[in-house]
Amino acid sequence: MKSKKRFGQNFLSDSIVQDRIVTYFAPKSDQSIIEIGTGLGNLTIPIYHVIKKSFITIEIDADLIKHLLSFYPDIFQVVKILNSDIMKLDFDLIMKKSLKYRIIGSLPYNIAIPIMVRFFSYHKQLIDMHFVLQKEIVDRLIASPNIKLYGRTSVLFQYHFSINPIFHISPYSFRPIPKVNSTFVRFKPYKNRIYPICEVNLLKLITRVAFHQRRKKILNSLKEFFNIEDYSQLCIDYNMRAENLTILEYCKLTNWLSKKEGN
Numbered sequence: 001m002k003s004k005k006r007f008g009q010n011f012l013s014d015s016i017v018q019d020r021i022v023t024y025f026a027p028k029s030d031q032s033i034i035e036i037g038t039g040l041g042n043l044t045i046p047i048y049h050v051i052k053k054s055f056i057t058i059e060i061d062a063d064l065i066k067h068l069l070s071f072y073p074d075i076f077q078v079v080k081i082l083n084s085d086i087m088k089l090d091f092d093l094i095m096k097k098s099l100k101y102r103i104i105g106s107l108p109y110n111i112a113i114p115i116m117v118r119f120f121s122y123h124k125q126l127i128d129m130h131f132v133l134q135k136e137i138v139d140r141l142i143a144s145p146n147i148k149l150y151g152r153t154s155v156l157f158q159y160h161f162s163i164n165p166i167f168h169i170s171p172y173s174f175r176p177i178p179k180v181n182s183t184f185v186r187f188k189p190y191k192n193r194i195y196p197i198c199e200v201n202l203l204k205l206i207t208r209v210a211f212h213q214r215r216k217k218i219l220n221s222l223k224e225f226f227n228i229e230d231y232s233q234l235c236i237d238y239n240m241r242a243e244n245l246t247i248l249e250y251c252k253l254t255n256w257l258s259k260k261e262g263n
Contacts, residue, residue, distance in 0.1 A: 012042050012106050012132065014173035021184055022046045024166055025104055025130050029053050034094065036086055036105030036115065036131075041068050041075075043104065048075050056094055058082045086115055095125055106132035109180065113137065113153060116187070120200060123160050128188045130166075135181040138165050150243050151214070152207040155250050159195055159203065161187040195247055198254040206253055210242035217241060225257050 012018060021043060027033055029051040038044050038059035047055070057079055059065055065083050069076050082094070095101055103126065107115055112133050119129065141157045142165065143149035157163060169182040206225065213221040219228070219238035231238040234252050236245070245253075 010106075010109075010174040010176060010178045011040050012169075012173060013175045014169075017169055017173045018042050018046060020167065021104075021130070021132070022050060024184065024186075025102075027051050027055075027102070031127070032096075032099045032101045034058070034101055034103050036103065036107060038068065038081055039064065039106065041072060043106065044068075044079060045072065045075060047104070048079055054078050054080055056080050056082060058084055058086055058089065060085050087111065087118070091118070091122055095122060097125065099125070100127045101125055102127045103129040104131070109134045109137070109178070116157070120156070120160055123189045126189050128186055129161075130184065130186050132169065132182050132184050135168060135183045138163075138183040138185050141185075145244055145246050147243070152211045155207050155247050156200075156204065157187070158247055159200075159251070161189055163187055196251045196255060198251045199258050202258055203250060203254045206257065207242075207250060210245070210250075214242040218245065222253070226253065230256060230260075 012021075025047070027047050027050050031051075033047065033051070033055035035044055035047070035055065035057040038057040044057050059068075059081060060083070062083055065081055068081065082089075101122075103119065112131070116129070116131070119126065137153075140149050140151060140153055142163050143151070143154045164186045166184045166186060169184060171177050171179065171181060174182070206222065209224070210218060210221050217239050218226075218236075218241065219231070221242065226238075228238060234249075234256055236249050236252065
């Protein structure tokens, strides 16, 4: 099957890497699994062979689905394949509130972040997520304060998940060969939260404004939200820039703003 650029398709063709991914993922027959991006079935089929039971796999490309149903009819009588755009799919239709889910997939590089952000509001229903991502994206997600890579995505994802890069993947493991390196990475919701619970929409707002003007001091970049007295009360240095603030400090600012708006 020929890949389609409009879907950002780079098929993971290296069977050794496929086996490593499934081994690390370690699916169990009593788990509820959702795969994003069936592709050529390069992860779908080995996962099925391990658990021998139904799970959900989502694929936007109808031609790929026809191919899979034609070549692997027995498997896809058991595995439920949905022809859907993951960015438009209503997760409430496939994720039962009574269950916890494991998510896996090799995500299109161009929309990987928006896809994963959709799971923020479902993190309480997740056991973990395992994704193949562009290495540069992973480097940004795990970045710490005071370095250039640290940004809004670092704050938002680390607020929700413990993030563990497992191994890197060469471009030559894919067809067509991408121009970037990839990383297989695990996201696991915190069992015991390490950051204060805060309103995620406010956290998104504050980080968006702060990092949009990341070279400005927060006294200036966040002046519509906070004044000098606010920073004094929170013991936060208002001379810092967006990239200097820790996730804990962003949570403190978020809760303070929530309190101010509540008053």
